[in-house]
Amino acid sequence: MPFLSLLRIFLFGLLSRSQLVNTQVHNDQSTLLEIGKELRLSGWNGNNSDHCTWPGISCNLNNSFVEKIDLSNHGLQGNITLISELKSLKWLDLSYNNFHGNIPPAFGNLSELEFLDLSFNHFGGPIPLELGKLRNLKALNLSNNMLMGMIPHELEDLEKLQDLQLYTNRLNGSIPMWMGNLTNLRVFTAYENELSGVIPENLGSVTELQLLNLHSNQLEGSIPEGLFAMEKLENLVLTQNRLAGTIPESIGKCKGLSNIRIGNNYLIGGIPREIGNISSLTYFEADNNNLSGEIVTEFSKCSNLTLLNLASNGFTGTVPSEFGLLNNLQEFIVSGNNLFGDIPTSVLRGRNISKLDLSNNRFNGTIPEGICNKSRLQFLLLGQNSIRGEIPREIGNCGKLLELQLGKLGRLDKLVSLDVSNNQLSGSIPAALKGMLSLIEVNFSNNQFSGPIPSFIPFQKSLNSSFLGNKGLCGEPLNVLCGGLNGSDHDAYHHKVSYRIILAVIGSGLVVFASVAVIVFLFMMRERLEKASKDEGTAEGMIINKQVIVAGNVFVENLRQAIDFEAVAKAIMKDSNKLSIGTFSVVYRADMPSGMILSVRKLKSMDKTIVHHRNKMIREVEKLSKLCHDNLIRPIGFVVFEDAVLLLHQYFPNGTLAQFLHDSKTKQDYKPDWPTRLSIAIGVAEGLAFLHHVAIIHLDISSGNVFLDSNLNPLVGEVEISKLLDPSRGTASISAVAGSFGYIPPEYAYTMQVTAPVHHRNKMIREVEKLSKLCHDNLIRPIGFVVFEDAVLLLHQYFPNGTLAQFLHDSKTKQDYKPDWPTRLSIAIGVAEGLAFLHHVAIIHLDISSGNVFLDSNLNPLVGEVEISKLLDPSRGTASISAVAGSFGYIPPEYAYTMQVTAPGNVYSYGVVLLEILTTQLPVDEAFGEGVDLVKWVHGAPARGETPEQILDARLSTISFTWRKEMLAALKVALLCTDSTPAKRPKMKKVVEMLQEITEN
DSSP: HHHHHHHHHHHHHHHHHHHHHHHHHHHHHHHHHHHHHHHHHSSSTTSSGGGGTTHHHHHHTOOOOEEEEEEETSSOOOOOOOGOOTOOOOOOEEEEOOEOOOOOOOGOOTOOOOOOOSSSSSSEEEOOGGGOOOTOOOOOEHHHHHHEOOOGGGGGOTOOOOOOEOOSSSOSOOOOGGGGTTTTTTTOOOOSOEEEEEGGGGGGGGGOOOOOEEEESSSSBBGGGGGGGGTTTEEEOSSSSSOOSSGGGGGGGTTTEEEEOOOOSSSEEOOGGGGGGOOOOEEEEEHHHHHHHHOOOGGGGGGOOEEEOOSSSEEEOOOOGGGOOOOTOOOOOOOSSSSSSSTTTTTGOOHHHHHHHHOOEEEEEEOTTTTSSSSOOEEEEEESSSSSSOOOOGGGOOOTTTTEOOOOOOOOOOOOOOEOOOOOEEEEOOOGGGOTOOEEEOOOOSSEEEEEEOOHHHHHHOOOOTTTOOOOOEEEEBBBBBGGHHHHHHHHHHHHHHHHHHHHHHHHHHHHHHHHHHHHHHHHHHHHHHHHHHHHHHHHHHHHHHHOOOOEESGGGGTTTTTTTHHHHHHOOGGEEEEEEEEEEEEEEEEOOOOOOOEEEOOOOOGGGGGGHHHHHHHHHHHHTTOOOOOOOOOSSSEEEOOOOOEEEOOOTTBBBBHHHHHHGGGGGGGOOOOHHHHHHHHHHHHHHHHHTTOOOOOOOGGGGGGETTTTTTTEEOOOHHEEETTTTTEEEOOOOTTOTTOOOGGGOOOOOOOGGGGGHHHHHHHHHHHHTTTOTTTTTSSEEEHHHHHHHHEEEOOOOOOHHHHHGGGGTTOOOOHHHHHHHHHHHHHHHHHHHHHTTTTOEEEEGGGEEEETOOOEEEEOOOHHHHHOOOGTSSSSOOOOOSSSTTTTTTTTOOOOOOOHHHHHHHHHHHHHHHHHOOBBBBBGGTTTTTHHHHHTTTHTTTOOHHSHHHHHHOOHHHHHHHHHHHHHHHHHHSSSSGGGSOOOOHHHHHHHHHHOO
């Protein structure tokens, strides 16, 4: 009997337990259904009885209790109190949503909870005291909300807490003393709040602490000695507070520290020599304090040091020569101190140095000749010193410089700003500055320069204040005639000018003579080649047939299967296939096995120098394949052999204009047709006008180079020769964007004046037709239009992937989001190339925004609304500035008072788009604060004590070092583009180059 009784009790217990489990499972499912209705979660419904398979839900494998809810990045809003009824919940992530109101105090009932993330919402009010009951909690993230009040002392009971993040709220009061009792704490971030008082000394008792970030608060007192008793501390960020006192010597105990940021405080004294004990130190920022003494040599022991920023302090003495041992140093910033001596060449020994800022000190001596030493120097700032002597030519080796304050010069083709003011430099301003094509801003004031100011657009457009303080300078923009120089200076200058004039006359004569000689030579070669063409056709054809194809491509994807390169090579072996002979090429007919007929243009032997520049030739042909106009023949492919180049085109059965005109003389059935001839003349003119518009000069315009299609529409041929050959050299062109033969200088650009399209239908139609021929891979061009009495409809292709805005900001709520920085960088480059092309053909876009960038099926970007830029003329007030000058958040500041759209304004708007790509932040967001947009938020990061890394989208920048490095480089470009001064912004062509360099590096 006792046995049976025990058995009954055991079985009853099992049944009761099973019933309880079933009850809780049923309750969990019912609770989830209610939550789903409240939050409008379509995947949480009764159609699927297994709630453990619902999106964002994970259950215990043994009993189906809900243990994890992950609903981050869903854009959710509503009441979340019901979640507190899920008694077995261990993990709750509701971050990156739109929840408002107070955090439910009922969350304190989730006794099993280990992870709670409510960050990046709009929660307000105080932190609930009830959260202190979550004794199993290991991670609590309430950051980026609008929480107020003090940090409640009830959180002291969270003994298992490892990660506490409260940053970017409105918390006040002091940091509680009991924080030192959370012995398991590894991460504590409370930056960007209103915390005051002192940093608790007993934080040093938290032996596991690795990250402490308290920047941008109102903390006072000194940095506690005991803080550095935590030997595991890796990151210490205390910038933008009111800390005073000295840097503790105990800082050397934390040998694992990699990041120390204590700038923008009121610290005094010197840097303790114990800093050299921190072998893992990577970043050290102590700028904008009251530190003094000498810069200690012990920094040289920190072999991993990447950034050292001691700017705006009171340091004296010289820069230690031992700093040459810092091979990993990338940025050395000591501006605004009292340092003296020669420019520290030791720092420049490191080949990774990218920024050297010695400005506003008392450095003297001369600029050393080996100042770049093959380094990656991009920013060199030496202004406001006592540097004297001439600028060395060797500084021209600093080919990666973006900003130079005091330097040279001609080969620095990426340089935007040049400031050599307030020194003792002498001699003349080097004429080699004309090689700096990207230069926008200059300042030579307060030196000892003499002689004429070089004739260079950035100089003539500068204020005369940029050249004041130099007694010997003359010319524009100074109102000082160079002829007014006195004494020997005038005589010397007069002799220089005379000497230059003589040289110019002699040089001009030589050029004329050389030009005549070249022309005679070309005609002789042409005659010889035409006589030898029969023999050459067979001989060279046989050679080609035996040679291996070095390179080849067909640009039109649906033609790749139809074109056979071997058949192309065989076709040019037969004289019977010859269609025409031009100055630079011979054209053959080639019948493909697929039935397709091609025209094959074989460059003549005199042009074989092209083969020695294959890569550049291929790039030029690829560019020309995108140069789209109805009256131009563009290549559909190419084949390169070891000593020959073949260009592939469509076949024209009606031959050339020469044949059409002159063969008609002997035709018995000739029918006079003046309208056709006039149409051909107009077509050829339009093709050439387009070439001139995009700055290409044709090298061989003739009726033999005009081909007629089946409808007798004319197409101008040999366009690619204009780019592959440089007539000034008679060789293959090896230049690219800047300085290629035939590119139009800026002053030739013209503007269109078209008013409201509905009232000027004919003009509007012509503009749309022109724009339909404006072909670029990154521009949307209209494929048609419909005009009603009171409306205009423009037709475009459809883009299934929507806009860049959707691509960026919808990713926040996607569960299957996959970080892909290379795609974002490719999009950024594509948009920049499209805008650079528009500026090149003198079109200013009126509304650049991520919502106006469309993505095709391969995520290639295309800029939209280009036609509006041509159909409206804002200078005439035909549309209000708010309607045509951009979307809110993208409009450059100067539009508010100039009421004119400009190319620099386009650059600014593009910079905002680039910041969107880098940060995945909206251009305007309440989270930035009142009156703050994305640009101000990014530019204000240093004042908030934030690093550039903190600005970037962490979902991308934390994936790999390479991605983070490329994103930081792109961020620098974005900062240049969004400079508040229009003249300081780079041109779009330069932006393209800088972004492409990121991918190349």
